[in-house]
Amino acid sequence: MQIADCATRAARDQLPPVSPPDVVDDTPRQQEARWLRLFDLYVHGIVLTAWYALILAQTSLVAAHRIDLHRRLGVLAVGVAMAVVPLSTFVVVRAVPRMQGRDPATLRILVVGDLLMLVFFTGFVAAGV
Numbered sequence: 001m002q003i004a005d006c007a008t009r010a011a012r013d014q015l016p017p018v019s020p021p022d023v024v025d026d027t028p029r030q031q032e033a034r035w036l037r038l039f040d041l042y043v044h045g046i047v048l049t050a051w052y053a054l055i056l057a058q059t060s061l062v063a064a065h066r067i068d069l070h071r072r073l074g075v076l077a078v079g080v081a082m083a084v085v086p087l088s089t090f091v092v093v094r095a096v097p098r099m100q101g102r103d104p105a106t107l108r109i110l111v112v113g114d115l116l117m118l119v120f121f122t123g124f125v126a127a128g129v
Contacts, residue, residue, distance in 0.1 A: 037094065040087075040090065040091060040094065041091065043087060044087045044088065044090075044091045047080060047083050047084055047087055048084060048087075048088075050080050051077075051080050051081065051084055054073065054076065054077045054080055055077075057073060058070055058073060058074065058077060061073065074129070078125070078129060081121075081122075081125045084121070085118055085121065085122055088114070088118055089115065089118060092111060092114045092115060092118075093111075095111075096111060
């Protein structure tokens with residue numbers, strides 16, 4: 001219990017205070033843009049969480065010799081994978097303006113690396129189908 005309290009106190013002391021979005025005095029357009037960014041990230045997180053849950057379910061079904069269910073669930077997995085690619089691409093591209101001030105070489109490596117991983121992801125999913 002003490003370790004959790006220490007970690008919480010350390011995080012609270014080191015992180016800047018965050019005000020709720022409705023308290024921030026922005027123009028309606030800035031507030032809308034902030035909520036759209038949050039919405040994008042939440043949708044991206046939900047879809048990727050679904051993908052990881054499907055990977056676990058698919059491997060568990062194969063291990064249990066339930067290939068019939070594995071194949072039926074695979075149809076859903078393909079649909080989720082088809083959502084992962086554009087959502088992830090969108091999040092990577094939209095993250096670039098938020099990373100201003102970083103070294104351009106580092107930024108280039110992050111963006112190109114993430115997009116290259118999406119190409120590999122697409123190839124591996126296609127090979128698995």
